[in-house]
Amino acid sequence: MSRVQATGVGFVAVLLWALLALLTVRSAPVPPLLLNTICFAIGGTCGLIWTFLSGGLGVLRRVPRRVYVFGTLGLFGYHALYFSALRLAPAAEAGLIAYLWPLLIVLFSGLLPGERLRRGHVIGAIAGFAGAALIISGAGQGFEARHLPGYALALICALTWSGYSVLSRVVGDAPTQSVTLFCLGAAALSLPLHLAFEQTVLPTSATAWAATVLLGLGPVGLAFFVWDIGVKRGDIQLLGAASYAAPLLSTGILVIAGAAPVSATLGLAALLITGGAAVAAYASFGSSANSTNA
Template identity: 30%
Template sequence: MNFFFHIDKGNRSSATAAAVGSILLWCTSGVCFTSGARLLGPMVYLTLMTGTGVITVVLLQFFRRRPLENLLRLPFRVIVIGFWGVAFYTVILAFAFGTAPEQAIGQVNLLNYLWPVWIVLLSSLLIREKIRLLPMAAGVLLGFSGIVTARGWSDLLRMPEAPVPLALALLGGFLWACYSVLLRRWRIPEEQGGTAFHFTLCAIMAAAVAVFRGEWQNLPPVGAEALFWVLFGGIGPVGLAYHWWEIGVKRGNVPLISTLAYFIPIGSTLLISLLFRESMGPGLIPGSVLIAAGAWLAGRSVSS
């Protein structure tokens, strides 16, 4: 239990382990958003899921014996980037998963998980890391070729049946990468990462969108399955994962974390394919492998 509530921010190994835990939990995010949306509606589910996540973060802060007011005492720039990189990002991603046709869920997932590629590109610009251009360019091209493979060459020039969820997923991955890179550049302490604050904003926005969409008025009874996805999604991918990720990217072994993060597209795609069979197109798994390989290659372009 001690690992859940206390991670020594000066211990690089424990910070790295925290990030690995977040990666494993994030492999389930697409399944959570999709399953919850089908049971409760995308925005109602997100409201309940992020509300549970906020409670989890508050409990983490309490058991670590940190002042609860630190969750709200944030630098202005963290408030701004967190609004876009956490709150708005999560709303549009949940909407994308919840409104995409089942056969497009895998593509939504892969577009979102281009964020490791975005992180490498943004790190070269914002953190001023030395990079080797050829491996980075090759990795980026390989990553985007994974999207083309997942989409299918025959359908590449044809307008998708539901373009909005795909566009939102692509935008979301970019916003999350910006948030991660800027946190590291500014060396923001994990207690000022703003997870609870920004997910509170996320829950409020999701609740408002749910009202506009009529989801609250048509809410079905909340059964055991829906309750499971609310609790699992809130405690895991929201509550623990974001908290652990912020610790990892600021204090851990970032090259190792980045390398492992590249395999999220494969793990999450496998889970989606198992639970949502119609999403399993012939190019989906090969596309996820190409994205992971491209992100890894781009990550290798950063000079030691």
């Protein structure tokens, strides 16, 4: 698979993740850790079937244990934080803060060997975090302290996924089939924590069941496999840049589905977060182009 093809495969994950917020909202009232358990069990089972059919089961035994620990904690942590954030704060607003991860990927990738942070990265970061601050402050509608825990979890969520994506380069020799055990491991980690800290509440309607299953098949299933291919074999900075479409796509889907109200504050925050990622990405592309021409 070429670098360009791998980058295109990775972008499929961005499209799937644009549905993550809506499906999370529609899966209510399932608590976060139980939702983690169900979704990762579905995604891991599908991955196990694919790995078996592709003859990759033997490969899994050769993957270092540290890789499994890294992958399991990354997937578990991000989604436990994300699902919790959207249960504790308005979905569109918390989702936008969580979608600071494309910007953070571009910033963090600038710290990789051979890369450096540039003025555009800093400007993009200021714009993105201004959008997050606008959400948290309420922008004239008043600060609501009851939503602060959800917003805080969303920010930690963004840091978790961007860090996981960039650090994946360190374990880039692990096969994509290893994501299967990441998913199953995340499900196995979520279940005892759910039993210890949450009340079991299964989906109460056909819509909630459908949303939960679709989460496991797509945003919490297939997305990880194609993203793994993209960040390991493709252009990670290009993927980080392409990902800036995710906040707008996710917010638009929530509004169209009636799961979030239309507001000027929400639109401005989405533009700041998306625009910040775009500016940071442009700084990376500009420097790469200059290096190539030189």
